[in-house]
Amino acid sequence: MVEAEIDDSGEIVLRRITSVVDTGIAVNPDTVKAQIEGGLIFGLTAALYGEITIDKGRVQQSNFHDYRMMRINETPKIEVVVVKSGEAPGGIGEAGVNAGPPALRNAILAATGVALRRLPIDRKLLAAGRKA
Amino acid sequence: MSGKMRILASLVMIAIVAVALGIWIIRGPGPLDFAGGTKVALADYRAGKPAGVPAKLEKASLVERGEYLAKAADCMVCHTKPGEKEYSGGLGFKLPFGTLYSTNITPDKDTGIGNYSDQDFLDAVQRGKRHDGARLYPAMPYTSYTYMTDEDVLAVKAYLFSLPAVRAKPPENTLSFPFNQRWAMMFWSAVFNPDTRFTPDTSKSPEWNRGAYLTEALAHCGECHTPRNLGFALDNRKKFAGAITAGWRAFNISSDKATGLGNWRDEDLISYLSLGHAPGHGSASGPMGEAVDHSFSQFAPEDISSIVAYLRSVPPVPSPDLPAGTAPVAPASHKDGVTADARGKKVFAGACVSCHGWSGASPVSPMATLTGTWAVNDPAAINVAQIVLSGTRRHTPDDALSMPAFGNAYTDDEIAAVANYVTARFGTKGSKLTAKDVAELREQTAE
Numbered sequence: 011m012v013e014a015e016i017d018d019s020g021e022i023v024l025r026r027i028t029s030v031v032d033t034g035i036a037v038n039p040d041t042v043k044a045q046i047e048g049g050l051i052f053g054l055t056a057a058l059y060g061e062i063t064i065d066k067g068r069v070q071q072s073n074f075h076d077y078r079m080m081r082i083n084e085t086p087k088i089e090v091v092v093v094k095s096g097e098a099p100g101g102i103g104e105a106g107v108n109a110g111p112p113a114l115r116n117a118i119l120a121a122t123g124v125a126l127r128r129l130p131i132d133r134k135l136l137a138a139g140r141k142a
Numbered sequence: 143m144s145g146k147m148r149i150l151a152s153l154v155m156i157a158i159v160a161v162a163l164g165i166w167i168i169r170g171p172g173p174l175d176f177a178g179g180t181k182v183a184l185a186d187y188r189a190g191k192p193a194g195v196p197a198k199l200e201k202a203s204l205v206e207r208g209e210y211l212a213k214a215a216d217c218m219v220c221h222t223k224p225g226e227k228e229y230s231g232g233l234g235f236k237l238p239f240g241t242l243y244s245t246n247i248t249p250d251k252d253t254g255i256g257n258y259s260d261q262d263f264l265d266a267v268q269r270g271k272r273h274d275g276a277r278l279y280p281a282m283p284y285t286s287y288t289y290m291t292d293e294d295v296l297a298v299k300a301y302l303f304s305l306p307a308v309r310a311k312p313p314e315n316t317l318s319f320p321f322n323q324r325w326a327m328m329f330w331s332a333v334f335n336p337d338t339r340f341t342p343d344t345s346k347s348p349e350w351n352r353g354a355y356l357t358e359a360l361a362h363c364g365e366c367h368t369p370r371n372l373g374f375a376l377d378n379r380k381k382f383a384g385a386i387t388a389g390w391r392a393f394n395i396s397s398d399k400a401t402g403l404g405n406w407r408d409e410d411l412i413s414y415l416s417l418g419h420a421p422g423h424g425s426a427s428g429p430m431g432e433a434v435d436h437s438f439s440q441f442a443p444e445d446i447s448s449i450v451a452y453l454r455s456v457p458p459v460p461s462p463d464l465p466a467g468t469a470p471v472a473p474a475s476h477k478d479g480v481t482a483d484a485r486g487k488k489v490f491a492g493a494c495v496s497c498h499g500w501s502g503a504s505p506v507s508p509m510a511t512l513t514g515t516w517a518v519n520d521p522a523a524i525n526v527a528q529i530v531l532s533g534t535r536r537h538t539p540d541d542a543l544s545m546p547a548f549g550n551a552y553t554d555d556e557i558a559a560v561a562n563y564v565t566a567r568f569g570t571k572g573s574k575l576t577a578k579d580v581a582e583l584r585e586q587t588a589e
Contacts, residue, residue: 019555019577021485059551075533075546081492133553 012054012113013086016121018140020133022058022114024086029109031090034097042102043090049106050088055080057111061130165333168371171378172336173286173358176457179345184291190348192355193291193340196442208301211294214360214445215287216437217302219429220244223312224589229302230254230310235281235388235588240317242281250307263299264292268339270331277327280334285375289340289359334375346455353452356445361437366392366429383459389586390428391524393516398458400466411450416441417538421508424515427534428525428587435537465570468519472567476500482572486563489556493548494564502568507543509536512568523561523573527583530557554580 013026029046036042059078063070071077115126124139126132184193194200195207202210212218221244223232231246249256255263258273265271270284278284287295320326331337340359342351357363364376366387371377382402384394394402403411410420418426418434426434438446473479476491479500490498497510502518504510512518517525533547549557554577561580566572 019553021553021555070550073546074551075493075548076550078551083488083491 012110012117014114014117014121016118016136016140018137020135020137020140022118022131022133022136024054024084024114026086027054027088027110027113029088029090029106030093031102031105032093032095032097033102033105034095034099036092036095037099039092042092045102046090046106046109047088049104049108050110051080051085053107053110054114056107057114057129057131059130168373169333169375170371173289173364173368173376173378173381174343174354175378176381177343177346177354177455179343181341182344184340184342187342187344187351189342189344190351192342192348192351193294193359195297196445198442204297204300205304206301208297208299208304210440211290211360212298212301213437213440214356215290215298216361216433217247217298219432219436220281221247226310227308229305230308232310232312233588234313236586237281237317237321239321240315242279242315242317243312244281245312246308246310247302248305248308248310249303250309253309253311254307255302256307258299260296260299264295267295267298269337270327270335277324277331279324279327280330280375283362283365285335286358286362286365287360288335288337289355291339294359330373330375334373347451349448349451350455352445353448353450356441357449357452361433361449363395367395380459382453382456384461384464386524388429388588389524389583390430390528391517391520391522392430393520394459394461394464395453396456396459397454398460401461401464402458403453404458408447408450411453412443412446415446415449416443418536419509419538419542422511422514424511424517425509425534425536427517427529428532431534431536439538463521464516465519465521467570468514468516469568469570471513472500472502474499474501480566480572482566483559483563485556486559486561489552489560490563493552494560497543497545509543510545512564518565519569519571521565521569521571521573523565523575524583526564526573527557527561527575527580528587530560531580531584532587549584553577554584 011028012024015023015025027050029050031042031046033042055078058080111129118131118136119125122136122139124135126135195202195210199207199210218228220233221229221231226232229246229248231244233244235242246254248254251257255273258266262273266273266278267284268288268290270278270280270282272278315322340355364382367382367384368376368378369380369383369385382394382396385392396402397404399405406420406423410423414420414423414426415434415438417439418431497504497506498512499505502512517529529545531547531549533545535544536542557580558575558577561575562573
């Protein structure tokens with residue numbers, strides 16, 4: 011679950027993320043938490059900034075100055091709850107990456123009424139949605 | 143003559159005098175009128191050699207001399223679209239009334255200047271008249287180049303004609319009416335182009351005269367650094383007092399102590415012109431960065447010194463919209479000092495502080511020091527926003543650090559916020575840029 015704040019210009023501030031994970035028996039629960047946190051940051055980075063554009067057959071983005079990564083001061087408090095389970099252990103490597111963007115998209119829908127169908131998030135759509 | 147006719151004739155006379163006076167007032171003084179000394183024809187001046195190339199190139203071929211002069215006149219930057227062949231034109235100048243594209247000046251016969259005779263070339267460079275008789279727009283600084291000697295103009299032609307011909311037709315201009323009426327530039331030219339060659343001033347040193355020739359006829363510094371008058375020509379009453387050109391602010395380079403170059407040491411000016419950086423004064427970026435890269439850095443050392451000697455003599459004109467000096471170093475901790483803009487601080491903390499530091503004195507390289515630069519002390523924050531948008535690159539020394547362009551990763555809101563934060567923290571007065579201002583600055587840069 012993502013809690014977010016959207017201002018009139020369509021800028022997004024992430025307030026809080028809560029994630030509940032059922033991976034069966036968690037062999038190393040601390041690593042499971044870290045893996046989910048890292049995955050969420052990576053996935054939400056893609057949703058917020060991860061646009062790749064191509065000009066004359068070449069990708070235009072080259073480094074972090076034109077391909078942003080979520081910074082520590084943009085990252086909210088992340089709470090990960092690992093469900094106690096007796097099931098056989100499952101993979102948890104990339105689960106966080108995929109969980110972030112849809113949760114944020116639904117938070118935006120709840121806050122603004124704008125139903126995004128493309129990523130990365132278009133701030134202009136959000137700004138227009140808020141003014142409507 | 144009847145009474146009525148006499149009154150009518152007097153009215154017409156008064157109208158003509160009023161128009162002439164109006165033109166005379168708008169036109170103002172010429173670029174060298176401030177010096178006020180006795181002028182002699184160049185051929186009669188024996189004390190020095192203001193025109194031509196520096197001593198070490200005296201014996202060089204015509205093409206080599208032309209190359210030095212073409213670089214001194216900085217023809218290439220405007221006549222090249224980034225990523226295309228040098229001198230093949232097509233760079234777009236975005237004006238409030240449309241876009242103007244520079245021309246191909248390679249010797250291609252169809253799309254370039256391959257058919258130009260010597261006289262055609264002189265007419266274009268000194269008088270703003272094209273080969274086919276059409277008038278050039280003064281984006282081509284022929285009101286400056288008009289001071290060049292015929293010999294120097296033709297040396298530039300010889301150099302251009304030594305280059306490979308490139309077939310490239312620049313896009314059509316998109317100027318709106320009445321600005322698309324080229325013939326009307328005839329009248330503009332008649333009023334604002336002195337169409338006269340450089341005349342040395344015998345009351346000044348030979349070094350000054352060389353500096354005047356380089357600064358006015360070749361480097362055309364005034365085209366960006368002198369404000370424009372009602373007719374969009376240079377207003378030399380405020381010579382070198384600074385102006386905004388192509389979305390960048392060209393700062394005051396008059397001898398004013400507070401807002402101009404009056405307090406710069408000679409070695410700072412020499413370093414800034416030849417290397418693009420002077421300790422405590424920042425680095426040349428944007429159009430000035432290009433002028434250093436392609437023009438000033440190629441000047442002979444004695445020519446740079448001549449320009450400095452000349453600049454020193456330009457009367458002080460203060461810039462009223464700038465503070466009377468630059469701000470000192472900001473506090474070392476982010477907790478102290480101005481924090482007017484929370485979003486700006488957030489962007490600065492994420493993207494800027496690792497190179498520029500919280501104090502503005504860079505922990506990484508003196509070239510990244512913000513303290514003391516006019517850019518952060520400009521309450522309009524124009525150049526701060528532009529540098530964030532498009533970055534800045536210096537080539538000397540070899541390990542010089544460059545700032546990447548952040549314009550594609552940050553929104554106009556964020557760039558306005560960080561510019562406002564930077565000017566408030568490191569400058570004298572914080573700016574009040576909005577996302578709209580940043581969007582407009584993006585629009586104005588030539589490309």
